[in-house]
Amino acid sequence: MQVKQKVYELYKGTVERVTGPRTVSAFLEKGVLSVPEFILAGDNLVSKCPTWSWEAGDPSKRKPYFPADKQFLVTRNVPCLRRVVSVEEEYDAARAEVVLDDDEGGEGWLATHGVEASNTKEEEDIPSMDTLDIGKAEEIKAIPSYFGSGEKQDEEDDIPDMDTYEDTGDHLATIQPSYFVAEEPEDDNILRTRTYDISITYDKYFQTPRVWLTGYDESGMPLDGELMFEDISQDHAHKSVTIEDHPHLYAEKHASVHPCRHAAVMKKIIDVLVSRGVEPEVDKYLFIFLKFMASVIPTIEYDYTMDFDLGSTSS
């Protein structure tokens, strides 16, 4: 009951904007996507959130059932301002958690209550529709931490141990006036932070999208798997999130959120929407999906803005 109320609150804004229902498709019944539906939803994501693009990937790994230049979706250079571990410690101390979907197998997605955490919102990239309660992204973004002492500590710890590589970015050498290259002068507006490339592939077996993460440290060097787990909700690290080979890329060290429960969770979310009189259109699937993914990677600020009606044709 508690969960239902929570979800209702957070969905209210959308429900109010909803226009008409829509004819049923497979995804409404099972939370899954067909191949053409994935392309449709991907096209919509790219057009609404242009930080996302379609990619071709490695030709030898091309999936014949997708167009050559639309194999998977990617957004790059996404900042990750602080480690989720440090956020969760603060968070857990203050708030209680409930498990949203614990009826099968006991490994449900965590829902966290944290209404009081909405402090001043520094960043404006918060979706206009309030976050699903499975996500903690908003609360976390609200904590201003750009140059806290904790961040500095992280920076030092994260420098990879590579004998041949020396960090080229960290020195602030004096700049002679005759050359004019501003090598990142000391300035609070410049952020040294981890970044992520996030990709979404289609998982044929589970018939759902699947998220992959490639992390880079503050100097742009790839992050080790273990270090990436610091940016993954600890309820998912090593459980639903594992390090695996990317289906379209050679580069290793991709963290991936295992899709075995995606359809069930998506179905759950869709059901809630439907119970409120909204039948979300299939081309909005990835927006809902990405919002749901924010519970797994709450500190990675990718774009999943959803400032349009879930149930209407807005384009």
Add this chain to the structure above:
Amino acid sequence: MAAKAEVRPRPLKVEAIKSSVDMVEFGKALRDLKLDVLGTDDSPIPITGYYAPCTHPKVSSLFRLRRESLARSSVNSFGSRNKCPVPGMLINTNNMLGFQNLDVASLLREEGKKILHDILCGKIEECPSLLLRFLVISFADLKNWKVYYNIAFPSVFHSKMTLLSLHSASEVLSQEEAASLSKSMKEWCGSNETTVLPFFWVDITSDSSVVVRQLKDWKDRQGGAQKLLFGFYDHGCHQDYPGWALRNYVAFLSLRWKIEKVQFLCYRERLGGVDLEKSLIGEASFAAPHGWDGSDYVPEVIGWEGETPGDGRKEMKLKSINLESLSPESKHSQV
């Protein structure tokens, strides 16, 4: 967050761009190219890098080298400003000694000459990305599964390049102008024809309507616009400095179009649309000195990544890619 008002002219400083190499992807592609195609041939080969405007208020965009950077022809017909292709050159040497013996200063000057040449002969109007051309030197150590490399982003400069003013675009534009600009830039970025072109010009008329045009359309320009801005996708997020692309752009505008006072627009994004707080509008002046249009003129050029010119130490840090994870031994030991 607004840019500080700049009243006094100062030398034109820009924020250097940083590269991000998709280590295993690019490294493997280069290794395969060396093994299967190049052999011992160390002559320069064309390569593609990927450029993008800044998309986050606190994080600058990176210059990307990826697997497809080495592909002869791009399979990606799907244009996107997240991936503006930039032509570059790769010199892959056969051994460490050859790599270390490369005359990096002279190679950089040659690239600077190419930029001036492309400006003067009109190639830039047809392919504006040539202003962003880059250079990679590398040595693929096949035996040890390593690739060593350095990247240069050549930037021609002259002490007379001056920044006269710099403001957040939201301070300069009226509300109507801002709205028109946002709309026009959305169209520019959304159109397959223009989305990967990092340089453009913007006419703002007295009724606040905005037209964004390609460089090649300059000759057809009708006079009379109230404001003329030379825009470019700016990789940088710094509020006090434009990004790296501006300097070569200013050189182009001065040399080719004889515009000595340039009103420029540093286009920066947020959530897929122009961010007028972070985007900058400023004025730079540069009168190309005598000689720059001579065919043999060698301009001063800077741009090796990691090198800080001017401090007396010409020290370039060697970068490397470790491909050991792809070696058969490594695969074996993992099983």
